[in-house]
Amino acid sequence: MTAYIELTDPYISVVGHIDIGSVILSVNGYDIPAKNKPVEIGDYDNDGVPDLKMKFDRQIIQSHMFVGSEELIIGGTVEGAGVDFQGSDTVSVVAEGEKLTILQTSDIHHHASGHGSFFDYTPDGLDNDGVTGGFARMATVIGGIKYQQAMAGVPTLLVDSGDFFMGTTYDLTPTNPIALQFFTLMGYDAITLGNHEFDWTPGGLYMLLDAGLTNGFNVPVVASNTIPDGVAGTGDDGIESLMATGTIVNKKVIELDNGIKVGLLGLMGENADEDAPVAKPIIFNHDYAFIQACVDNLRWNEDVDVVIALSHTGVNSSGEGEDAEIAEHVDGIDIIASGHAHTKTFDAYIKGDSSTIIFSPGEYGEWVSHLNFTYNKKLQRIVGFDFNLVPVDDTVPGDPGMQGLVDAYNANINAALSAADMPQLADPITTTDFDLEMGAYQATGVTGLGSLCADSVRNVANSLVPYGGLDGIPVDVGIVPTGVIRDEIFKGNYGIVTFSDVYNCLPLGISPDTSQPVPGYPMMHAYFTAEELYVIAEVGLTVSQQFGSSYYLNLSGVKIDYNPAFAPYLRGVRGVSLYGPGDPLCLGTPTFVARDDTTRLYHGVVDLYAFQLLYVVNDALAPAGLSIVPKDKDGIPIANYMGFRIDRDPATAGVQELKEWMALLGYLPTIGTSIPQAVYGPGGAIEGRIELVSY
Numbered sequence: 001m002t003a004y005i006e007l008t009d010p011y012i013s014v015v016g017h018i019d020i021g022s023v024i025l026s027v028n029g030y031d032i033p034a035k036n037k038p039v040e041i042g043d044y045d046n047d048g049v050p051d052l053k054m055k056f057d058r059q060i061i062q063s064h065m066f067v068g069s070e071e072l073i074i075g076g077t078v079e080g081a082g083v084d085f086q087g088s089d090t091v092s093v094v095a096e097g098e099k100l101t102i103l104q105t106s107d108i109h110h111h112a113s114g115h116g117s118f119f120d121y122t123p124d125g126l127d128n129d130g131v132t133g134g135f136a137r138m139a140t141v142i143g144g145i146k147y148q149q150a151m152a153g154v155p156t157l158l159v160d161s162g163d164f165f166m167g168t169t170y171d172l173t174p175t176n177p178i179a180l181q182f183f184t185l186m187g188y189d190a191i192t193l194g195n196h197e198f199d200w201t202p203g204g205l206y207m208l209l210d211a212g213l214t215n216g217f218n219v220p221v222v223a224s225n226t227i228p229d230g231v232a233g234t235g236d237d238g239i240e241s242l243m244a245t246g247t248i249v250n251k252k253v254i255e256l257d258n259g260i261k262v263g264l265l266g267l268m269g270e271n272a273d274e275d276a277p278v279a280k281p282i283i284f285n286h287d288y289a290f291i292q293a294c295v296d297n298l299r300w301n302e303d304v305d306v307v308i309a310l311s312h313t314g315v316n317s318s319g320e321g322e323d324a325e326i327a328e329h330v331d332g333i334d335i336i337a338s339g340h341a342h343t344k345t346f347d348a349y350i351k352g353d354s355s356t357i358i359f360s361p362g363e364y365g366e367w368v369s370h371l372n373f374t375y376n377k378k379l380q381r382i383v384g385f386d387f388n389l390v391p392v393d394d395t396v397p398g399d400p401g402m403q404g405l406v407d408a409y410n411a412n413i414n415a416a417l418s419a420a421d422m423p424q425l426a427d428p429i430t431t432t433d434f435d436l437e438m439g440a441y442q443a444t445g446v447t448g449l450g451s452l453c454a455d456s457v458r459n460v461a462n463s464l465v466p467y468g469g470l471d472g473i474p475v476d477v478g479i480v481p482t483g484v485i486r487d488e489i490f491k492g493n494y495g496i497v498t499f500s501d502v503y504n505c506l507p508l509g510i511s512p513d514t515s516q517p518v519p520g521y522p523m524m525h526a527y528f529t530a531e532e533l534y535v536i537a538e539v540g541l542t543v544s545q546q547f548g549s550s551y552y553l554n555l556s557g558v559k560i561d562y563n564p565a566f567a568p569y570l571r572g573v574r575g576v577s578l579y580g581p582g583d584p585l586c587l588g589t590p591t592f593v594a595r596d597d598t599t600r601l602y603h604g605v606v607d608l609y610a611f612q613l614l615y616v617v618n619d620a621l622a623p624a625g626l627s628i629v630p631k632d633k634d635g636i637p638i639a640n641y642m643g644f645r646i647d648r649d650p651a652t653a654g655v656q657e658l659k660e661w662m663a664l665l666g667y668l669p670t671i672g673t674s675i676p677q678a679v680y681g682p683g684g685a686i687e688g689r690i691e692l693v694s695y
Contacts, residue, residue, distance in 0.1 A: 067384025206238025
């Protein structure tokens with residue numbers, strides 16, 4: 001391709017001094033150097049001003065352009081003048097080919113009744129609730145696009161990028177998971193696994209998928225970098241059996257009616273891997289060479305036209321992240337349908353030498369990714385695309401048949417809850433006059449919802465002490481990682497907070513003790529030194545910025561003085577003070593704890609998940625000579641965490657685990673008929689729990 005460069009005053013006469021080696025043409029973020037020759041100077045546009053004519057590789061440029069208007073940017077340097085220049089032009093790209101549509105969901109987390117106030121959800125009505133998502137409304141959106149494209153003769157692929165389980169009361173349907181029924185009824189072409197599919201261990205995932213198969217689930221689960229141990233008698237034998245029978249596959253090839261042959265991969269990312277601490281003995285291969293071999297296998301052995309990665313890896317709102325890095329390091333991936341980061345990409349991003357198209361639909365079924373693209377067989381590449389996120393909200397009428405399925409599941413869940421002497425899904429637990437969201441109220445990261453959850457575990461644990469629980473020793477500190485707080489609590493139309501809303505706030509996990517009748521992370525208790533209290537606070541405020549917001553620790557019973565200037569040295573926490581066990585809302589005067597105090601241990605409560613991820617935190621602390629070692633009341637390091645579960649009924653034989661969601665359920669009625677805004681709302685008392693200081 002030929003380009004003409006014409007400089008403006010005062011550099012018109014030095015166009016011949018342009019450093020050819022510095023000249024770059026950029027298209028869609030990809031840089032293409034100019035050819036060294038032929039290079040000529042002349043007045044090619046007859047305006048009396050000299051132009052520099054140079055060449056760029058046409059084939060390379062075309063391989064990074066798509067149908068429609070494309071901006072070409074050329075820049076370089078004038079030798080001797082020390083001046084950089086840049087100019088641009090817009091060209092219209094025309095190409096023909098076969099058309100294809102991709103619809104993608106991800107990170108649904110079992111939100112069959114949407115994301116928002118459970119009491120408000122009305123899929124049979126329009127414009128009367130603030131709930132987003134929901135299987136009935138998703139079915140309408142997906143079904144409508146599939147029908148429209150079918151009428152136009154355009155095939156549609158429907159896929160999901162993982163984390164379809166874990167997050168709501170619908171996790172209470174393990175004998176026939178509603179997510180798998182949804183995928184089957186909607187005709188999904190493929191799904192992949194996310195880290196939360198492993199929350200109940202590989203054995204739990206096998207149980208859920210096997211239950212789905214028994215009830216007609218027939219969608220391929222593509223898990224290309226999921227590697228079992230291959231040893232009989234270990235925890236992943238069920239997953240190995242599903243791989244052997246073809247339920248879980250390492251690739252999927254689909255030949256469409258228009259002749260396009262599509263190859264699908266499923267990838268678990270490194271961060272997602274870290275967030276799956278009980279996935280062992282399964283491991284995940286993140287090496288770029290391994291992923292490249294998977295792509296090459298589809299290209300050369302399966303002769304596919306288009307390679308699509310269903311990736312539970314993630315990008316951020318700027319298009320950066322692990323999926324962008326995969327596109328930069330692995331050739332031949334045309335599309336990455338991204339998940340895990342819960343990012344809404346209102347535009348698709350183009351990354352890497354293969355001009356990989358990356359997009360993500362956010363979370364909880366609130367949006368559906370909609371990509372239309374054109375594939376040219378002669379050029380052997382995607383030549384054009386358009387992308388948008390389709391909202392799933394109360395402007396969309398719910399599909400009656402799908403809602404009928406959800407209603408049937410609701411009835412079954414309510415029957416099981418009644419049998420366990422639990423509230424019904426829609427039963428009111430408390431009320432609220434404001435939304436409790438996870439957006440930080442101040443720079444310290446304090447949130448009303450995080451503080452409410454931390455207060456719940458501390459206070460409910462302390463309520464058990466008089467009955468012989470927790471060694472009979474009151475709890476000083478309640479700890480809830482932000483990563484386990486899933487749904488926020490919304491005022492909605494009526495201000496009613498239901499059992500479903502409470503459960504959905506802290507729904508994750510399961511006990512290694514299979515005799516426990518309900519899911520949820522069990523609450524644990526342990527003892528820590530004064531030094532470790534400071535380190536725990538440092539992890540929440542400083543180390544969490546390295547690992548991400550999921551590692552932020554919401555604390556109850558603690559007031560922290562924090563100076564960010566010392567954070568790089570892991571000494572940002574300048575002071576720790578404790579509120580007494582008789583001060584449930586932390587409104588009194590706390591007592592200062594000296595960091596070097598060795599006269600006593602401090603009693604804390606935290607969920608099993610935090611203990612399971614403690615090794616990650618301690619690895620980050622090790623270079624600074626710091627660590628957190630949970631101990632028993634005598635100061636002996638805990639070898640078996642299961643002996644330190646909190647028993648919600650100490651008077652009954654055995655252990656009746658206190659689940660994290662149970663703590664919130666039990667705490668809310670103790671603080672009045674409504675969640676106190678003066679404590680947990682913006683500007684409320686919880687903002688004083690962390691104070692920015694200058695010392």
